[in-house]
Amino acid sequence: MKRITKRFLFLLLAGIMMFSFFxxxxxxxxxxxxxxxxxxxxxxxxxxxxxxxxxxxxxxxxxxxxxxxxxxxxxxxxxxxxxxxxxxxxxxxxxxxxxxxxxxxxxxxxxxxxxxxxxxxxxxxxxxxxxxxxHKQSQTQMQAPPKYTDQDINLLANAVYGESRGEPYEGQVAVAAVILNRVEHADFPDSIGGVIFQPGAFTAVADGQIWLTPNERAKEAVIDAINGWDPSENAIYYFNPITATSKWIWSRPQIKKIGLHIFCD
Structure with missing residues (x-):
């Protein structure tokens, strides 16, 4: 009887321990x-x-x-x-x-x-x-790769907002990606500021919309782009076919259209 009681207690204890673990x-x-x-x-x-x-x-x-x-x-x-x-x-x-x-x-x-x-x-x-x-950091601070400064991110967000607010989110990410692609391209300046402020490069710089305060959506688009998402598929140019006045831009090999923008090589 004692053996049965001890065995029962042992099994009960083992069961409790297993339940506690799981x-x-x-x-x-x-x-x-x-x-x-x-x-x-x-x-x-x-x-x-x-x-x-x-x-x-x-x-x-x-x-x-x-x-x-x-x-x-x-x-x-x-x-x-x-x-x-x-x-x-x-x-x-x-x-x-x-x-x-x-x-x-x-x-x-x-x-x-x-x-x-x-x-x-x-x-x-x-x-x-x-x-x-x-205190929680903002998503921009937390998720930006170390190679990008706060100034880079803020400037990119300004450019994305000035150039593509109202576009679908994918299109805003694509605009940010084009800027990043230019930084890596031999034909363009090798910094974000240099690319954005290159004379004649962006309408938002020419008309002053670059200085509008970007919203969170633009900032999120920048974060997605610098973390590797490139909906433009390595494009280095984009334009709005409705408002474009340059004949040259139409000669560029077109990759895809997102929203109102055509992205090209």
């Missing part, structure tokens, strides 16, 4: 696809898992912004997944298979307002800095 080390998302703009517990899990394997370096806060988007894209690229920046079932399955998620730790630190990280291979205790989390 309760804290969650293995499943909620089931929905996660894209930029999403919020909630499953975004917290996504950020934590991406940080665990070294792709995400931002704050784990449950807000799917540009930091999460680019971390996810980089993860997808490295593992041969569809490169769409969306955490669908396939991406979630792959991520779950190679990462860990200690839900109790992550949510506990968020609830306490602690500044913390969740990198794999490091003790959890060493990743907690007690006290209030720091």
């Amino acid at each position: 309760a804290s080390h969650s293995e499943a998302f909620s089931g929905r696809d996660l894209a930029k703009g999403a919020k909630g517990d499953d975004v917290i899990e996504l950020q934590a898992r991406l940080q665990y394997i070294g792709f995400y370096h931002g704050e784990i806060d449950g807000n799917f912004g540009y930091g999460t988007y680019w971390a996810l894209r980089n993860f997808q690229e490295q593992y041969g997944l569809p490169l769409d920046g969306i955490a669908g079932k396939g991406t979630q399955k792959k991520l779950k298979g190679i990462s860990d998620y200690d839900e109790k730790y992550v949510k506990g630190q968020i609830a306490k307002g602690h500044q913390f990280t969740y990198y794999g291979g490091q003790s959890l205790e060493s990743q907690v800095k007690k006290g209030s989390a720091p």
Whole structure:
């Protein structure tokens, strides 16, 4: 009888320990696809898992912004997944298979307002800095590659807003990409300021619209462009066929049209 009782207690204790482990080390998302703009517990899990394997370096806060988007894209690229920046079932399955998620730790630190990280291979205790989390940086500050200064980003945003406000978002990213493509091209100045203020290069400079205050959409378009999205497909020119007066621009090999702009080589 004593042996049976001891065995029962052992199995009960083992069951409790297993339940405790799996309760804290969650293995499943909620089931929905996660894209930029999403919020909630499953975004917290996504950020934590991406940080665990070294792709995400931002704050784990449950807000799917540009930091999460680019971390996810980089993860997808490295593992041969569809490169769409969306955490669908396939991406979630792959991520779950190679990462860990200690839900109790992550949510506990968020609830306490602690500044913390969740990198794999490091003790959890060493990743907690007690006290209030720091003031959040803007998406522009957080996601700009180191090679670009704040002045570069602000100037690009001014140019995008002055040249293409009212255009579809993809078209605004394409305008920013054209400027960046020119910086890398031998026929143009090798700086963002040099390209934008090259005489006769942009209408917005000529008519003063370059100095209008850009909106967040223009800034986001710049961030997408400097992080590698080029809807223009390597174009170095664009023009509006309705307002263009130059015969020369029509001689350039055309690549595609986005909104009102034709992008060309």
